Each structure stands twice: as C-alpha cells, then as structure tokens.
Amino acid sequence: QKEVEQDPGPLSVPEGAIVSLNCTYSNSAFQYFMWYRQYSRKGPELLMYTYSSGNKEDGRFTAQVDKSSKYISLFIRDSQPSDSATYLCAMNGNTGKLIFGQGTTLQVKP
C-alpha cells in the first residue's frame, strides 16, 4: 500500500465548475500538507500549504485537512481553462522529505 493515494484521473470538467481533488494517507505522523500544480514540462508550483487539520482559503482555492480520517482535499471554484494541469498532493512530518501522491490530471473545457 502506498503511503499517499491519489486518483490519477483524468478529470474533465466544464469551465466554471467546482473541482474537488482528494488524497488519502496512512502515516499518522504527517502534519504538513501541500498542494502543488504542475504544468507540462514545468516544475511543481506550490498552491496551498497547511498545518494540521482545518480549512485554508486562498482566492478560488480551498484546502481541507481531516487528520482523523487521514484525508485531504483541494477545491477549485469557478474553474478556468488555465487551471488545466496535474495537481499533486504532498505531505510530511518534521523531516524534510515530502511524500507525494501520484497526481491528478485536470482538464477544464471552455
């Protein structure tokens, strides 16, 4: 079993839709949770960074962490074609080592 599970998709939605991306994990030592966006042939770009359980909002993006269920989510409101990319969840404890999900490919159609 992988430490972090993420549905690879692909996920296709119409422009303006609300997108929900999810990851589950097995290591209860994880405390820091991140979402990265990666465009083709580019490096991962940090979107959201959260510590422990709760919600965090930044513009059209909302990150949720539920440590009791070992489940994290990223919501994208009013999705745009420019949001089409691969979204990676990542997490770690107090070490520098990030554990990534496989990534979900999102396509937002105009």
Add this chain to the structure above:
Amino acid sequence: NAGVMQNPRHLVRRRGQEARLRCSPMKGHSHVYWYRQLPEEGLKFMVYLQKENIIDESGMPKERFSAEFPKEGPSILRIQQVVRGDSAAYFCASSPLARGNSNQPQHFGDGTRLSIL
C-alpha cells in the same frame, strides 16, 4: 526575484557516461532537496542537503548516485555510469531555514530531463 534554477534543462547521455545536474536555490534558502519523477509516476524523494551536509539520503540509490551542496556554488546531483533506467525528470527544491520546530514549504525548479541513449 529568481526562483530555484536548474541546469541544464535537458541532458542526453550514453550508457556508462556521467551526468551532473546543478541546482541553485532561491535567494535566502539554505536547504536543498532532490526528487526524481518517472513517467506516469509522482515525485520520489532522493536526498536532503544543507550547506556542506547531507541530512537525509534515504531515497538515493546506494550506488552510482551522489549529491553535494558546497559552501559556495550550486548543489550537484551526480550519476555515474548511467543506465537506461536513470532516464527521468530530476527536480530540485529549496526552503528557508526552519523556524523552531515548524516545517517550511519547498519551492521547486523546472527540472532537468535526463535521457539515456
């Protein structure tokens, strides 16, 4: 306000040659991390370095791979005697010094795509 800089962006080597990948962290960042991304897979941690120290190399193969982050200059990931299976995208990330016990987010470069002929 330069981000993490990696070079070269693309590197082609023949089997048995050496590959050297360079990474300059963001200004003010003293921690460097290397990850490898194989096709259709997520990023896998390789090594974590601070200036002149390897902190965690648990993800790096024991043979042929080495990494350094000298006092001056970029971090180097070195792969000796490359094989076809080394073909991948190699990403470097950097972060600032951790505050107390808190972690700091990692920011990534655009990677080096290594192809082995």
